[in-house]
Amino acid sequence: GQQLNQSPQSMFIQEGEDVSMNCTSSSIFNTWLWYKQDPGEGPVLLIALYKAGELTSNGRLTAQFGITRKDSFLNISASIPSDVGIYFCAGGPEFSGGYNKLIFGAGTRLAVHP
């Protein structure tokens, strides 16, 4: 089946550093989304990408939809302690029958040292 390979698995950085994570697949996706999950909560949408090559920002977050439609990356600039959490990429498969299906990566666990 379709799978997303998300890397790195975890990161431990100093406050103020920039962070980069990515997601790749052997399959084509029509949509790429990035979610953040805090402990004990459900994932919350950070950025949604709908077109190949699209580059979108949300505050200190920037994400891009790869030209091949098989990858995406998320950058966080000038990290702060509240950026701690698990970041998931999710892809909307090319053929999902119009049913809004998402496939999630395994997540990148981010820790920020003050």
Place this chain on the structure above:
Amino acid sequence: EAGVAQSPRYKIIEKRQSVAFWCNPISGHATLYWYQQILGQGPKLLIQFQNNGVVDDSQLPKDRFSAERLKGVDSTLKIQPAKLEDSAVYLCASSPRLAEGDYNEQFFGPGTRLTVL
């Protein structure tokens, strides 16, 4: 706007027992999803409803898992009998009605953490 509500938040049961989870989606959202999130992994879709009809249950272990959304609003997910490997967080999500070719954001509830002993 109230978010997706789930209950209970935590449940501990012994293997071979049964358990049920409840979800109330955001008002007016036609599409409801149940996901299973095993520790250290991303959410995996179990079942998707459009109103009160199932549109995708290809990854639901139907020998022990069942779900219903009788009136197209609330939904329940049941496991009977539970196995050790069912220990996970069960997330419910909802999204607005779909138009062909469109994509709508999925809004997640806080989840129910199930521990099977």
